[in-house]
Amino acid sequence: MTSTDHRTAEDIGHTAAGPRPVPELGGQRTVAELFHVDTVLGNGLRVLAVRKANVPMIELRLRIPFGGTDPLHAATAEVLAETILTGTERRDRVEIDTELALIGGELNAFLDPERLSFNGSALSTGLPTLLDVLADALTSASYVDGEVARESARIVERLAVSRTQPRVIARESLLKHVYGDHPATREMPQPQDVKAVTPEAVRALHADAVLPRGSVLVLVGDLDPDGAVADVERALGGWRSDRAASTLLALPEISGGDVLLVPRAGAVQSQIRLIAQALPRTDPRYAALQLANLAYGGYFSSRLVENIREDKGYTYSAHSGFEFTGATATLGVDADTANEVTAAAVLETRYELGRLALVPPDGAEIASVRQYAVGSLVISTSSQAGLAGQLSALASNGLGVEWLARHPERLAAVTAEEIAQAALDFFAPTRFTGVVVGDAASLTSRLAALGGFTVGDAAVR
Template identity: 65%
Template sequence: MSRTAEEIGRTETGPRPLPALGEQRAATNLSSVDTVLPNGLRVIAVHQPTVPMVELRLRVPFAGAEAAHAATAEVLAATILTGTAKRDRVGVDTELALVGGELSAAVDPELLSIGGNALATGFGTVLAVLADALTGAVHADDEVAGEKARLIERITVARSKPNVIARLALQRHRYGDHPITREIPEAADVAGVTAADVRALHAKAVLPRGSVLVVVGDVEPARAVEQAAAALAGWESDRSAAVLPALPHLTPGDLLVVSRPGAVQSQIRLTAQSITRTDPRYPALQLANLAFGGFFSSRLVENIREDKGYTYHARSYPEFTPDGATLLIDTDTASDVTAAALLEIRYELGKLAIGGLTESEVDTVRQYAIGSLLTSTSSQGGIASQLASLAVLGLGLDWLVGHPDRLKAVTPEQVAAAAQEFFAPNRFTGVVVGDVEILAPLKHLGGVTFPE
């Protein structure tokens, strides 16, 4: 006869004791090379032979001051892998498929990103296709027209979604007209992009100097760098890739209510200035954030989801930029409980800032932080993506491998100090998006500005 999970977990004398957690160990035997090629491209190659594959991540700083830059950049990313003078779209796809490979491109206000993978034996082929796209993408008229139509449709749908509306409103509230706010271009701007515009932007902005290529897999690092140097030798320029201008420091202040008439849900987005990963206080801040809202058993989730039932989803998390970082808190609630949810968020912020964390809480979030990091870097793709994110901040493998030890060294007192410094409610600003009529109770909380 089968037994239930509860029966299996108990003995005649009571619940079966759980085994002690095993020691979490970072990968410390990863051989690597981190160097800069003559063309100014930084290459980080890591030997991780768990499977006979190789992962590539290219990050090109891709900022632009012009209002139309975001639209042209989106079309460029959509067409950079659709054909060159040597390979048409079918040729690119076929050549990659023959080595079990793929490549894809995306863009945001900060970076043009190209990533993919292949069998380790096909590393040279992927490099050849990548180099051809970087130096010889033709952005054909018909490809640009087709991708523009698809982009316009996706952008139109995206801009109607509440979470996108809230994100764009938050960015404008935080940074005004700074280029970082142009995360999703206007459909009309995309419609106005020409193939000539895309080709001109490619020639001007797809540059190696200041860019980073990360290679992780069943490849010998020095040999991988040699192959990358040979394949990408023709990708060169005396100019450097364009980085974003420095962001303004966030000023604490009122939450701005953004009107969305008829909305049955509200989007709450809070934000505050934070610190970079290289700051000595960062490990303690990371643990304080996890305890507040960084994982499912956090205080925020326990309060407004599990206890009050105000929301299905709530979280807090860091967001890193080239020259800084911010903290963000976001949740979506039914319109009629928005004020109550915001009150509880502020309560949890104040409680954390004043009371800190218990030793047990610190140990729990420490285990979670270390375990999550080791899990995310247990695969070739995970290491490659983590390194690519770190590399654009000037960091490398040493930081990644050493971070578990930094987390282990954090004391409850340091976490309490970080909570007090960074989670005080009066450090935050942000937006609330929803139906203004239903959100009227927010006026009684203070610290909220309504549209005139």
């Protein structure tokens, strides 16, 4: 073969002595040691500042507990989140955007039933400005009538579009099935409630609920942790209240039971959503359960994916994973399938749950999921944004850098017996309930043949 001849992939993969051997995996990297300060300011705000100077940027994450029980809380909070950065006593929307642009920064607000969150970033030299803009919004957001009306109209339009999406319908149906009227089910407010929100109501909610005590601010980047905390104290020291931010009501525990078939007439695809109670990150058994979940459906080489995607082609994507809310955790399984294979996909999903509980992962499987768990943790924390997101999620449960740094050790120490026990305790099919959203006319008889299904009212819209 001359140097100009084209070599195929098969040619490259072979030598005169046979196929080229696959190289051995390298040693597993660990999470780098992080220089940080974790403290609580006089106003009750917890500040976690971490030095990660790979680029001259800083990532900001602020989480404010924002639970509420009033029927209009979700709608008012949604409007608040959309308008809190549209103007203050000192700056209008254009001035806010201009100041952030001058420091290469951005700042956005987000909402879920548990918290009001701010995500921001800026050049490291712009941290004082970023904090000043944030403090301005936290202490003197104006919520002028025109901005509230404009953003409310946009929210109503967005809700109308979102509620036509199958995944949104499945999510709302699942939450209502397992939690009833709990505030956690109000991830999306009703359009008529948003229309009823007034600027006065938004201002009142801000005064009552945008509070520092119990909130967590995470800063990650090219910073001196002590200096960053001092910057926060200067900028946010005036954000004060004797009251603490309002946490979401504790979720009721999920028990196994029938899966609800939620009719969606004419749908050509079905959404399968199963859920069971799990363990929070603070539980000593969490690492074992994490590895058991990876083996079941937590990554691409899992048993569930190999079965209903790779082997049988029932779905393009199948997945299982954790959701953490307050001090509780749940384990979810999801897949979207064509109607004609929905019942078969449910059967195989349940089969894999039972198989994991009774035939736990062997040595090679455990080695694979352990490598994946540690490797994905290292990758997810390799960027400033990834590390900030991880620490912000952990801090909401009282955890911090130490937990993150030691988690690879916990994953490495988990035994096969502990994983087997976690699989038996948490993956038994009887522990799960859930919903299947789809066309009842084509699904009811087939799902009834499996047993453990009831038919509900029309899908949430």
